[in-house]
Amino acid sequence: MSELLHVSNVTAGYGDGPAILDGAELTVEPGKxxxxxxxxxxxxxxxxxxxxxxxKVRKGDVLYRGESLKGLRPDQVLRKGICFVPQERALFPxxxxxxxxxxxxxxxxxxxxxxxxxxxxxxxxxxxKERRDQHAGTMSGGQQxxxxxxxxxxxxxDIVMLDEPSLGLAxxxxxxxxxxxxxxxxxxxxxxxxxxxxxxxxxxxxWGVVLDLxxxxxxxxxxxxxxxxxxxxxxxxxxxxx
Amino acid sequence: MADILQTLILGLALGGVFALMGSGxxxxxxxxxxxxxAHPVMIIAGAYVAYWGFKLYGIDPLVMLPVAIVIxxxxxxxxxxxxxxxxxRSAKYSEMTVLLTxxxxxxxxxxxxxxxxxxxxxTSPAYATDAIFIGDVFIPTGQLYAGILSLVxxxxxxxxxxxxxxxxxxxxxxxxxxxxxxxxxxxxxxxxVSFAIGIGLAGAAGSLVSFVFSFFxxxxxxxxxxxxxxxxLGGMGSLLGTxxxxxxxxxxxxxxxxxxxxxxxxxTFFLALFLILLVRPQGLFGEKPELA
Numbered sequence: 001m002s003e004l005l006h007v008s009n010v011t012a013g014y015g016d017g018p019a020i021l022d023g024a025e026l027t028v029e030p031g032k033x034x035x036x037x038x039x040x041x042x043x044x045x046x047x048x049x050x051x052x053x054x055x056k057v058r059k060g061d062v063l064y065r066g067e068s069l070k071g072l073r074p075d076q077v078l079r080k081g082i083c084f085v086p087q088e089r090a091l092f093p094x095x096x097x098x099x100x101x102x103x104x105x106x107x108x109x110x111x112x113x114x115x116x117x118x119x120x121x122x123x124x125x126x127x128x129k130e131r132r133d134q135h136a137g138t139m140s141g142g143q144q145x146x147x148x149x150x151x152x153x154x155x156x157x158d159i160v161m162l163d164e165p166s167l168g169l170a171x172x173x174x175x176x177x178x179x180x181x182x183x184x185x186x187x188x189x190x191x192x193x194x195x196x197x198x199x200x201x202x203x204x205x206x207w208g209v210v211l212d213l214x215x216x217x218x219x220x221x222x223x224x225x226x227x228x229x230x231x232x233x234x235x236x237x238x239x240x241x242x
Numbered sequence: 243m244a245d246i247l248q249t250l251i252l253g254l255a256l257g258g259v260f261a262l263m264g265s266g267x268x269x270x271x272x273x274x275x276x277x278x279x280a281h282p283v284m285i286i287a288g289a290y291v292a293y294w295g296f297k298l299y300g301i302d303p304l305v306m307l308p309v310a311i312v313i314x315x316x317x318x319x320x321x322x323x324x325x326x327x328x329x330x331r332s333a334k335y336s337e338m339t340v341l342l343t344x345x346x347x348x349x350x351x352x353x354x355x356x357x358x359x360x361x362x363x364x365t366s367p368a369y370a371t372d373a374i375f376i377g378d379v380f381i382p383t384g385q386l387y388a389g390i391l392s393l394v395x396x397x398x399x400x401x402x403x404x405x406x407x408x409x410x411x412x413x414x415x416x417x418x419x420x421x422x423x424x425x426x427x428x429x430x431x432x433x434x435v436s437f438a439i440g441i442g443l444a445g446a447a448g449s450l451v452s453f454v455f456s457f458f459x460x461x462x463x464x465x466x467x468x469x470x471x472x473x474x475l476g477g478m479g480s481l482l483g484t485x486x487x488x489x490x491x492x493x494x495x496x497x498x499x500x501x502x503x504x505x506x507x508x509x510t511f512f513l514a515l516f517l518i519l520l521v522r523p524q525g526l527f528g529e530k531p532e533l534a
Contacts, residue, residue: 075424094417103410103414107426
């Protein structure tokens with residue numbers, strides 16, 4: 001099995017506070033959609049923040065293509081090809097859609113092709129083209145999430161980490177977000193998804209990871225996770241859910 | 243009729259200057275959540291730069307303006323490095339900065355008093371006491387120059403924020419610090435440069451103020467409430483809001499001064515501050531207040 005990213009035995013937390021992650025393990029394979037599920041406080045978002053450099057890895061290591069990401073700042077991790085879309089507040093509400101897109105390319109050393117690249121992405125997301133001069137904060141939740149996800153594509157990243165893209169969205173819109181995510185995966189972008197809505201998240205993923213109390217409990221093909229009776233009882237709202 | 247027009251013109255002329263005085267305060271709050279009570283004393287410091295340039299070497303305050311910007315921006319950088327940078331990650335940053343900047347204001351006021359005494363000063367280039375007459379109404383030339391130049395500087399700032407790469411970084415950091423950092427913005431650098439620009443703007447405002455108002459070191463206490471009312475009415479951190487609020491309040495203050503009495507004119511700003519906080523605490527162009 002080839003692995004793109006490997007999180008081994010990672011401990012991390014906020015400030016001087018207690019460890020939220022306590023020996024988490026994760027293996028990310030190229031081109032696949034990985035869904036991390038688990039109850040509130042399990043450390044799902046914390047894991048993404050530890051990978052992208054927002055939180056310090058206290059113990060263990062994060063290896064990306066065999067190279068440690070430990071101690072790097074978020075902008076350095078980004079330049080290696082890992083984009084993180086944080087929960088809910090990934091946008092600049094009083095900048096236009098187009099300006100938000102430009103911010104997506106802020107880390108590029110050469111911005112001469114940036115406008116062309118944004119045009120290409122706008123072609124694929126007509127709503128963003130239509131709303132290009134509108135303030136991002138005035139768009140609907142689904143449109144904002146679309147922008148946040150589409151914006152990552154400017155950098156042609158290897159890995160996109162999404163923290164609860166479904167949060168606060170109507171079920172129909174949630175499926176649209178997962179469709180965009182699958183489309184990104186089809187283009188070879190590896191996805192690392194954290195979802196509170198475990199059932200929908202797993203149904204749209206290739207690989208499932210169950211996190212609880214900062215530890216990885218289970219990791220396997222998403223189908224297996226969905227059908228595992230223990231996991232159904234604990235995290236998917238009982239056997240009737242599947 | 244002529245009275246009304248005259249009052250309006252005087253109000254508008256001062257509005258531009260107030261807008262420049264408030265813009266640096268607004269920028270610094272927007273980017274760093276620093277409530278800079280030391281902003282007005284920095285304006286006084288800028289006024290002294292222009293004053294001494296004129297007094298000692300006969301240099302026009304308009305020429306001293308870029309010098310004041312540079313001197314004050316350097317002071318801003320030192321101040322930020324010494325006082326504000328280390329606390330930037332604190333959850334209580336905004337609250338702390340109120341006390342820190344209050345202390346800075348006292349220290350700078352004391353230093354200015356020690357160096358230059360508490361005598362009232364005013365820079366007096368020829369145009370400061372001149373006026374242009376159009377029919378029955380007159381426009382004081384000094385205020386006209388100061389007002390126009392203020393608007394030019396603010397327009398320059400707005401264009402810089404809107405179109406330059408660093409401007410994008412400043413706006414992004416103002417609106418969503420975490421997301422800006424995740425997209426590769428060096429937010430500590432943005433904070434430092436914005437602070438330098440903010441204090442530099444105080445220097446620019448000071449040069450203009452030096453021939454519009456008489457000043458002395460302790461004068462800044464009077465301006466704190468005036469500038470706070472502008473920035474709060476405009477919406478903390480909104481440049482456009484600060485400009486609109488400045489014109490609005492200074493025109494109202496001019497009318498109060500003409501028709502009710504000059505002593506009540508300054509009260510306009512204090513009253514406005516109370517009313518805004520009661521009725522619309524986020525101001526004209528601001529976000530809903532975030533207390534956390």
